[in-house]
Amino acid sequence: MNTQAQQEIIEEFAxxxxxxxxxxxxxxxxxxxxLISDQYKTDEFLIKGCQSKVWLRADQKEGRVYxxxxxxxIITKGIVSVLIxxxxxxxxxxxxxxxxDFIKEIGLSDHLSPTRANGLVSMIKQxxxxxxxxxxxxxx
Amino acid sequence: xxxxxxxxxxxxFSIDNIRADFPILHRQVNGKPLVYFDNAATSQKPQQxxxxxxxxxxxxxxxxxxxxxxxxxxxxxxxxxxxxxxQSFFNAKHREEIILxxxxxxxxxxxxxxxxxxxxxxxxIIVGQAEHHSNIVPWxxxxxxxxxxxxxxxxxxxxxxxxxxxxxxxxxxxxxxVVNQVSNALxxxxxxxxxxxxxxxxxxxxxxxGAQASSHIKVDVHxxxxxxxxxxxxxxxxxxxxxxxxxKKELLEALPAYQGGGEMIKEVYFEGTTYxxxxxxxxxxxxxxxxxxxxGAAIKYLNSIGLDAIAKHEDELLQYxxxxxxxxxxxxxxxxxxxxxxxxxxxxNGLHPYDVGTLLDQMGIAVxxxxxxxxxxxxxxxxxxxxxxxxAFYNTKEEIxxxxxxxxxxxxxxx
Ligand SMILES: Cc1ncc(COP(=O)(O)O)c(C=O)c1O
Numbered sequence: 001m002n003t004q005a006q007q008e009i010i011e012e013f014a015x016x017x018x019x020x021x022x023x024x025x026x027x028x029x030x031x032x033x034x035l036i037s038d039q040y041k042t043d044e045f046l047i048k049g050c051q052s053k054v055w056l057r058a059d060q061k062e063g064r065v066y067x068x069x070x071x072x073x074i075i076t077k078g079i080v081s082v083l084i085x086x087x088x089x090x091x092x093x094x095x096x097x098x099x100x101d102f103i104k105e106i107g108l109s110d111h112l113s114p115t116r117a118n119g120l121v122s123m124i125k126q127x128x129x130x131x132x133x134x135x136x137x138x139x140x
Numbered sequence: 141x142x143x144x145x146x147x148x149x150x151x152x153f154s155i156d157n158i159r160a161d162f163p164i165l166h167r168q169v170n171g172k173p174l175v176y177f178d179n180a181a182t183s184q185k186p187q188q189x190x191x192x193x194x195x196x197x198x199x200x201x202x203x204x205x206x207x208x209x210x211x212x213x214x215x216x217x218x219x220x221x222x223x224x225x226x227q228s229f230f231n232a233k234h235r236e237e238i239i240l241x242x243x244x245x246x247x248x249x250x251x252x253x254x255x256x257x258x259x260x261x262x263x264x265i266i267v268g269q270a271e272h273h274s275n276i277v278p279w280x281x282x283x284x285x286x287x288x289x290x291x292x293x294x295x296x297x298x299x300x301x302x303x304x305x306x307x308x309x310x311x312x313x314x315x316x317x318v319v320n321q322v323s324n325a326l327x328x329x330x331x332x333x334x335x336x337x338x339x340x341x342x343x344x345x346x347x348x349x350g351a352q353a354s355s356h357i358k359v360d361v362h363x364x365x366x367x368x369x370x371x372x373x374x375x376x377x378x379x380x381x382x383x384x385x386x387x388k389k390e391l392l393e394a395l396p397a398y399q400g401g402g403e404m405i406k407e408v409y410f411e412g413t414t415y416x417x418x419x420x421x422x423x424x425x426x427x428x429x430x431x432x433x434x435x436g437a438a439i440k441y442l443n444s445i446g447l448d449a450i451a452k453h454e455d456e457l458l459q460y461x462x463x464x465x466x467x468x469x470x471x472x473x474x475x476x477x478x479x480x481x482x483x484x485x486x487x488x489n490g491l492h493p494y495d496v497g498t499l500l501d502q503m504g505i506a507v508x509x510x511x512x513x514x515x516x517x518x519x520x521x522x523x524x525x526x527x528x529x530x531x532a533f534y535n536t537k538e539e540i541x542x543x544x545x546x547x548x549x550x551x552x553x554x555x
Contacts, residue, residue, distance in 0.1 A: 024553055027495075072492055
C-alpha cells in the first residue's frame with residue numbers, strides 16, 4: 001500500500017502528460033529543495049553509484065525520521081526531493097516497510113534500473129538503511 | 141564492382157544509402173527518432189556485419205584450427221580471412237603480427253602482463269595524461285609488481301600533450317611510452333608519429349591505444365613504425381567482444397605468453413610445455429569466431445565507403461556542430477583544437493552534464509555524460525564530467541540541428 005504522501009505524489013505527477021512538463025516540475029522541485037549545510041557535504045553522507053553527487057542525511061525526532069539532501073545536479077535534486085517527501089516524517093519502522101512502486105507510477109521508472117547512472121536505487125537504499133538503523137536503535 | 145574484398149574501393153558517398161544499411165538508425169527512442177551521438181562509446185552496426193554473424197552461426201559454426209572436417213576448415217578459413225583483412229587495413233607487414241583479442245582492454249592487458257617480466261625496479265613507463273582508464277590501470281599493476289615507475293606526460297589546457305615535457309621525461313630508463321592516438325574524452329588527435337620517433341631515439345618502445353582512431357583516421361602501423369597498436373572492433377562498426385593487438389613480430393616473439401590453454405601450445409607434457417608460434421601463442425582457448433569474422437565484415441564495410449570519405453563527412457559534421465554549439469551562451473568546449481576527430485566534449489557554465497544529458501535523452505538524442513573513463517582529464521579541468529557528443533559517418537546535419545536546438549531547450553529548462 002502506498003503511503004498518503006506517495007499517493008499525493010502520484011496524483012501530482014498524473015497531471016503531466018508530456019515529458020517536458022514532468023521534468024520542468026522535477027527541476028522546480030530540485031531548485032526549491034532546502035539545502036543541507038555544507039558541513040554535511042562530506043564523503044560520510046555521499047551516496048556512491050551516482051553520476052551526480054548526492055548527499056543525504058537523516059535525523060530522528062520524536063519517533064519520526066526526517067531526511068535532508070543535496071546534489072550537484074538539479075534533476076537529481078528533484079528526484080531526491082520527491083523521495084524525501086515520500087518518506088520523511090514517517091516512523092523508522094514504516095519507512096523500512098514502505099513500498100517503492102510509486103516511482104513506477106509517476107513515470108520515473110526509466111531511472112530505476114540499477115545500472116542507470118543517476119542512482120535512484122542507491123538513494124532509496126540509503127534512505128531505507130538510515131531507517132533500519134533508527135529502528136534497530138529504537139528497539140535496543 | 142569490387143572484384144576482391146581487398147581491392148574494394150569507395151563508390152561515392154551517399155548518406156541515404158549508408159543510413160539504409162543501419163537498421164537501428166530507424167528506430168525511435170522516447171517517442172522520437174533516435175539521434176545517436178554516442179559513437180565514441182560504440183558505433184552502430186550495418187546489416188552487412190549483422191549478416192556476417194548470422195551467416196556464421198547459421199551455416200559455418202564449428203570450432204576452428206582443430207577439426208579435419210569440412211565445416212571446421214570453412215570456419216577456420218573465414219576467421220583467418222578476417223585476420224588478413226585486418227592486416228591489410230592497418231598495413232602490417234606480417235599476418236602473424238595481428239593478434240585477435242576481445243578488445244582494446246584485453247590487448248593492453250596482454251602487453252602489460254608480458255612487461256611484468258620485462259620491467260625491472262626503477263624502469264620507467266610514460267603514460268599520457270588523457271588516457272582511458274584501460275591504458276592506465278594495467279600499467280599501474282605492472283609497475284606495482286616490478287618496482288617500475290609510471291611517469292605522466294602532461295597535457296595543456298586544450299588537451300594537447302606537451303611535447304617539450306616529453307623530451308624531458310624521456311631518459312635511458314624509459315622502457316615504454318603508452319598514449320592514445322585520439323583521446324576518448326576530448327577527441328584530440330595526438331602527434332603519435334613524433335612521439336614514436338622521439339621514443340625510439342631513446343630506445344623506448346611505444347604502445348598506441350587506437351580505440352578512438354581506427355575508424356576515423358587511416359592508420360599504417362608500418363609507416364608509423366609503432367611497436368604495439370590496439371583497437372576494438374565495436375568502435376569500427378564491428379561486434380563487441382573482439383579487437384586487435386598489432387605488435388612487431390620480433391617484439392611479440394619476445395613477449396611472454398599471457399593466458400595459457402588450448403590453441404596457444406605446441407606440445408604439452410607435465411614436465412613442460414612449448415608454445416605455438418604467432419599469432420596463436422597469444423590466442424589461448426576458443427576465440428570469438430563469429431566476432432572475428434564479423435570484424436572482417438566491418439573492415440570490408442569501412443573500406444567500401446573509404447576512410448577518406450568518412451573523415452571528410454565527419455569533419456563537416458564536427459565543424460557544423462562546433463559552430464552551432466559555440467553560439468550558445470556560456471558553452472565551453474574542452475579540447476577545441478583543429479586536430480581532432482568528430483567528438484565535442486562540452487559543458488554549459490553552471491549546469492551539470494548529467495542534467496543536460498538526461499533532458500537530451502528525453503528528446504531522443506543519445507550523448508554520453510560523465511567522466512568517460514578518463515577521470516584524470518576531468519580532474520585536470522576540475523569538473524565532474526562533460527557532455528560528449530560524438531559523430532559518425534552515418535550522422536547528418538539535420539541531426540546536429542536537433543542536438544543544438546535540444547541543448548538550447550535543455551538550457552532554458554535548467555537555468
Ligand atoms: C581511448 C580508449 N581506450 C580504450 C578503450 C577501451 O575499449 P574496450 O572497452 O573496447 O576494451 C576505449 C573505449 O571506450 C577508448 O575509448
